[in-house]
Ligand code: HEC
């Protein structure tokens with residue numbers, strides 16, 4: 106698939122500066138998040154650490170600094186998704202791939218767009234290497250079969266298992282990054298403090314994913330990560346990796362490393378995961 110970047114460095118081309126040029130409105134989001142963040146911090150017994158951490162990535166000076174650091178950060182992480190040949194799979198016969206593509210065009214393309222590149226606020230990208238490398242076949246097939254309740258993602262159980270699997274093969278035919286699904290899904294469950302997680306969520310994530318985690322329904326550009334349709338299918342490892350590394354060519358940036366808008370620690374990411382699961386109960 107031409108023009109699809111396959112590394113973190115490519116996904117971040119232009120760094121944060123590029124990000125804010127591309128999405129000028131994001132400044133408003135960042136500014137609002139900043140104001141809200143300071144308020145929340147004041148209200149929460151002066152947990153100044155959080156304000157400082159978000160602040161690190163906020164001002165124009167630190168954005169420029171972060172942008173120049175992006176290349177280095179990208180180089181060190183690009184081993185996850187470096188440019189490689191498409192992963193060969195035993196069931197990916199030409200006939201299955203053709204069927205999968207036809208089914209995708211007929212059933213999915215209207216929302217997920219040609220080549221499944223996604224569209225902000227409409228449907229996510231299904232072919233970014235970060236997703237392909239950590240999503241198991243079970244995650245893909247289960248999500249396609251069951252859809253995601255209370256979102257635009259409808260269930261496609263009526264297609265039947267073999268057609269759903271043909272679509273999965275078609276999506277996989279875009280995959281060049283190594284399969285890390287087993288390793289990621291076997292990571293330990295998150296342990297942490299949901300109250301801290303809530304503060305991070307509200308300060309950083311809610312702008313795009315909605316205050317209640319209901320995603321596009323709340324007018325955001327991110328998916329409904331606070332709803333069961335996602336949470337019941339995604340492991341803690343899946344969420345952790347996505348928050349760390351983001352997704353190339355989408356508005357989901359990684360939240361770890363010097364170039365990130367907020368450089369969250371492993372523990373802070375786990376706090377957010379614990380919060381997401383708790384609020385969905
Ligand atoms: C600038 C907007 C933005 C911010 C801020 C943001 N996200 Fe995202 N996030 C997205 C988008 C957009 C996607 C889906 C990518 C796509 O459109 O293809 C996404 C996807 C995800 C996913 C995968 C969900 C799925 O459906 O598979 C997780 C998990 C996630 N984000 C967690 C977070 C967390 C936690 C935070 C806060 C630390 C956060 N995001 C902040 C925009 C954002």
Ligand code: HEC
Nearest residue numbers: 212213216227228229248249253256257258261320328329
């Ligand atoms: C009416 C629009 C629509 C159609 C048609 C549609 N989807 Fe989706 N899809 C969505 C939305 C919206 C989401 C994100 C839901 C959320 O907010 O969690 C999504 C999410 C997904 C996800 C999860 C991706 C992730 O990042 O975790 C997969 C996989 C998926 N769709 C596959 C498909 C396939 C395959 C088809 C066709 C059989 C299809 N979808 C048809 C709207 C659609």
